[in-house]
Every structure is written in structure tokens, then in C-alpha cells.
Amino acid sequence: MAIEKRRATAAEAVAGIGDGATVMLSGFAGAGFANQLVAALLDLGPRNLTLVVNSATHRLSNTHELIAAGMVRKVICSAARGHDKAALSAFEVLYKEGKIELEVLPQGTFVESIRAAGAGIPAYFTPTGFGTDLAAGKEVRNFDGRDYVLEQSIPGDAALIRADLADRWGNLTFRHAQMNFGPAMATASKLVVAEVRAFSDTPIPPEQVMLSGVFVDRIFVAGA
Amino acid sequence: MKPLNRLQMAWRVGQDIEDGTVVNLGLGMPVGVSDYVPHDYDVVVQSENGIIGVGPLASANAADSDLVDAGSRKVTLRAGATIIDSAASFAMIRGGHIDVTILGAFEVASNGDLANWDNRIPDKGPLVGGAMDLAASARAVWVMMEHNTRKGGPRLLEACTLPLTAVRCVKRVYTDIAVLSVMPQGFLVHEILPGISREELQRRTGATLAFAPDCKDLITPDIELPEA
Numbered sequence: 001m002a003i004e005k006r007r008a009t010a011a012e013a014v015a016g017i018g019d020g021a022t023v024m025l026s027g028f029a030g031a032g033f034a035n036q037l038v039a040a041l042l043d044l045g046p047r048n049l050t051l052v053v054n055s056a057t058h059r060l061s062n063t064h065e066l067i068a069a070g071m072v073r074k075v076i077c078s079a080a081r082g083h084d085k086a087a088l089s090a091f092e093v094l095y096k097e098g099k100i101e102l103e104v105l106p107q108g109t110f111v112e113s114i115r116a117a118g119a120g121i122p123a124y125f126t127p128t129g130f131g132t133d134l135a136a137g138k139e140v141r142n143f144d145g146r147d148y149v150l151e152q153s154i155p156g157d158a159a160l161i162r163a164d165l166a167d168r169w170g171n172l173t174f175r176h177a178q179m180n181f182g183p184a185m186a187t188a189s190k191l192v193v194a195e196v197r198a199f200s201d202t203p204i205p206p207e208q209v210m211l212s213g214v215f216v217d218r219i220f221v222a223g224a
Numbered sequence: 225m226k227p228l229n230r231l232q233m234a235w236r237v238g239q240d241i242e243d244g245t246v247v248n249l250g251l252g253m254p255v256g257v258s259d260y261v262p263h264d265y266d267v268v269v270q271s272e273n274g275i276i277g278v279g280p281l282a283s284a285n286a287a288d289s290d291l292v293d294a295g296s297r298k299v300t301l302r303a304g305a306t307i308i309d310s311a312a313s314f315a316m317i318r319g320g321h322i323d324v325t326i327l328g329a330f331e332v333a334s335n336g337d338l339a340n341w342d343n344r345i346p347d348k349g350p351l352v353g354g355a356m357d358l359a360a361s362a363r364a365v366w367v368m369m370e371h372n373t374r375k376g377g378p379r380l381l382e383a384c385t386l387p388l389t390a391v392r393c394v395k396r397v398y399t400d401i402a403v404l405s406v407m408p409q410g411f412l413v414h415e416i417l418p419g420i421s422r423e424e425l426q427r428r429t430g431a432t433l434a435f436a437p438d439c440k441d442l443i444t445p446d447i448e449l450p451e452a
Contacts, residue, residue, distance in 0.1 A: 028273045028292075028294075028310065029273055029292040029293070029294060029295070029296040030289050030292050030296055031273070031289065031290045031291070031292050032290075054310075056349065057349065060296075078351075078352050078353050078354070079349075079350075079351045079352070079353055080349030080350055080351065081348050081349045081350065081351035082348065082349065088347060088348070089349070091349055092347060092348060092349045095349055096347050102349070102350075104350045104352060105352075106352055106353075106354070106355070106356035106357050107272065107310075107314065107352070107353050107354040107357060108314035108317060108318055108354060108356070108357030109356075109357070111310045111311045111314050112311065112314060112315075112318075114311070115311040126318065127318070127360045127361060128318060128356050128357045128360045128361065128390075129356050129360070129390075130360065130390070130391065131337075131388055131390065131391035132356060132387065132388045132389065132390065132391075133342075133387045133388075134352065134356065175290040176275075176288065176290040176291040176307055177271075177273050177274055177275055177290060177291060177292055177293075177307060178290045179274060179307065179308070179309045179310075180273050180274060180309060180310045181309070181310050181311075182309065183309045183311065184309065184310065184311040
């Protein structure tokens with residue numbers, strides 16, 4: 001049967017993401033947020049989610065809507081600080097009240113742990129974080145005179161990523177800095193959904209594919 | 225002489241950037257350094273969201289929301305630029321492929337310890353980003369910060385009081401009144417703002433200073449801050 005990964009609606013594209021799932025969300029600094037898929041996830045309404053997202057508070061991401069709706073039990077991120085100095089963000093309010101769990105990681109550890117999960121590596125050593133509060137309680141080992149921290153990989157149940165162009169095989173291209181966490185999250189998650197600007201009826205030329213369709217399960221064409 | 229403003233500090237750091245190097249510039253004051261690298265230099269500015277070869281800020285009509293740097297600023301690309309994903313970008317950082325990273329800081333200790341990510345604001349969530357990766361693995365870590373806190377306390381200390389970003393990593397410090405390096409014995413002063421004596425600089429510093437034999441005046445051009 002011919003492969004056809006395109007789904008007609010965002011709701012169909014996120015269907016099946018259930019209570020307790022670990023959901024990865026791509027995006028950084030305004031580029032690469034799959035915000036239409038995140039809106040569909042909000043409508044779907046699973047509870048007790050663990051979000052794996054670089055920032056819990058970026059103002060151009062809809063991540064905060066999932067948090068404000070009480071759907072999120074835990075956030076794994078590298079940034080959880082709201083932008084408003086006077087008022088607390090949705091995340092910060094829940095965090096202050098002890099109603100949401102937080103695991104903050106250096107951004108390189110965050111993405112390397114995702115990459116490792118996608119490459120079948122359960123844990124790895126890195127010098128990042130040694131001697132800091134973020135490495136407290138983690139195993140340390142010395143290699144060739146330098147201290148390294150043991151970090152565990154982060155696998156996901158689902159990843160919602162944003163890309164530019166897709167074909168029916170799920171092959172993707174990305175625009176500029178839109179790529180960021182998308183490829184690593186796609187390799188690390190069981191169900192990978194890509195929101196794209198446009199669909200190519202012809203195969204994307206192989207040398208132009210930036211993420212192979214073998215890592216992508218569903219496509220939703222959202223437009224620009 | 226008045227202490228350097230942030231643009232004069234950026235100018236001073238820019239004079240030490242070498243042609244052909246790969247640099248990462250932290251949020252805030254450090255991103256301003258790229259404006260003061262000599263125009264005929266091929267310096268590659270890396271941004272941790274995956275851009276290798278960041279150019280000047282985009283004009284309003286050229287701004288593209290997919291072309292942003294780590295500070296969410298809409299930027300342009302230099303000729304020869306490439307864009308990679310975050311995993312590859314941090315492999316670049318952690319693998320020692322950044323020649324120099326220039327970071328802001330709250331405190332630096334005389335053994336090179338850096339504190340620049342958590343200034344303990346009550347109730348605000350933590351924000352670490354890529355600071356720990358850059359501090360741990362760039363080939364050189366340079367800090368630019370004001371010499372003293374707003375209350376006048378020292379930022380250069382025997383030991384940091386705020387949570388650390390990385391241990392024993394800082395090589396140079398550029399402040400608004402001095403240029404120093406971190407040596408095995410502690411801080412070594414290379415330049416001092418004219419009008420500030422060695423004794424006053426020592427009083428404003430929380431660690432013992434040594435002075436280089438060729439210690440000289442810290443001189444920059446007059447650069448006006450843009451109106452807020």
C-alpha cells in the first residue's frame with residue numbers, strides 16, 4: 001500500500017496522544033513552533049502530560065496554554081522564566097504552588113539527551129554542569145583528568161515539530177533556524193507529527209531532504 | 225574619566241577578537257561585540273540555535289521570523305553561513321569547536337569560577353539555556369560585566385556567592401573600569417581606566433589583584449549610547 005502520511009486536520013494528526021504521555025515540542029526563539037498542533041492537543045485534552053520543550057514560557061509558543069489548562073504534570077526544559085518582571089507566567093504560578101514538576105537542564109544536555117534516546121543510547125557523560133546545582137546528585141566520573149556528569153537519555157511518546165515542506169513519505173525540509181530541536185525530537189519519539197507550510201506532490205529531491213521520512217509518522221499541512 | 229558604557233566595553237572586547245575565529249556571543253551586552261570586529265575580518269559568529277555565520281540585525285522589511293538568533297532577534301546571514309540543528313550546534317559547542325565565547329556574568333572568582341545564570345529572583349522560574357555548555361567547553365571564556373553591582377559590591381571575588389555556571393573556566397574579564405585575566409595565582413590586571421588608582425581598583429574588587437608589568441590605561445573611543 002502506498003505510504004501517505006498526510007492527515008486532513010490537526011485533530012487527526014494528534015489523535016491518540018493520551019493521558020500521561022511524554023510530549024516533545026520543537027521550537028526556539030519564535031522559529032519552529034508547531035502551534036497549530038499544540039492547539040489541537042489542547043482541544044484533545046490529555047492530562048498528566050510531561051512536556052519536553054526548550055522553554056516553558058516563550059511568548060511565541062502555545063506551550064503555556066497547555067500548562068495553564070492544567071494538562072501538564074511535569075516540564076523538562078532549559079528555560080522556565082517568564083518574560084514579565086511584574087507578573088508570574090502560567091508555569092511560574094503553578095510551580096510556586098507546587099502543582100507542576102520541573103526538571104531544568106543545560107540546553108546542550110537537554111538536546112543531547114533527546115538525541116541519545118533517538119540513537120539508542122541510554123546515558124552518556126558530559127562535562128557540562130559539573131560542579132553546579134544542576135548536576136547535584138548525579139554520578140561523576142573522571143576521564144583523562146577531567147570531571148564528567150552522567151546524564152540519562154530522554155525518550156518521548158510523541159513529538160510535535162514544525163517544518164517547511166513535506167512529501168507523502170514524510171520527508172522534510174526546514175526554513176532557516178526552524179530546524180532547531182525538530183530532528184532530534186523526531187528520532188526520540190514513538191509518534192512524530194510534523195506541521196508544515198506546504199506539501200510537495202512530487203518527492204523532495206533526496207539531497208534536499210533535511211529529515212528522513214522514516215522518522216516522521218504524520219503530516220499536517222498548516223500553511224504559512 | 226567616566227566608566228565605559230556598554231558599547232565602549234563591546235568595542236574593547238572587539239579589539240581582542242582574532243581574524244578567522246569562531247565566536248559565540250551571549251545575550252545582552254556580548255552580542256554588541258560583533259559591531260566592533262574589524263570589517264575586513266572573517267569572524268564566524270555562532271548562535272546556539274544552529275546558525276553558523278550570524279550577520280547584522282535584519283532591517284524591518286528583511287526581517288524573517290524563521291531567521292532568529294538565540295536572543296530571539298531577527299538577524300541576517302553572512303556569506304558562507306550554514307544552519308544546523310540544535311543537537312549539532314551543541315556538539316559544536318561541547319566538542320570544543322568554539323574558539324571564544326563572550327558571556328555576561330554576575331560574579332567571577334579568582335580561580336575562574338563563573339556565576340551567570342541564577343541571581344535568585346524570588347518566585348521566577350530558572351533559566352539556564354546554553355550558558356553551562358558554553359562555559360564548560362568553549363576553548364576560551366571571556367566575561368564582560370560591570371566591575372561592581374548597582375549597590376557597589378564587588379563582582380570579582382575570591383569565591384562566587386551565587387550558583388555556579390561552570391568551574392575554573394573564565395580566562396579574561398572586561399569590565400567598565402579594567403581588563404583582567406585569570407591566572408593560576410588569581411586576577412592579573414592589564415588595563416585600568418585613567419583616573420582610577422590601583423588602590424581604588426583593589427578596593428572595588430573582592431579578591432587580591434596582581435598587576436601586569438606592562439599594565440596600561442584602558443582607552444576607548446567615545447561611543448554614545450542610543451537614546452532609549
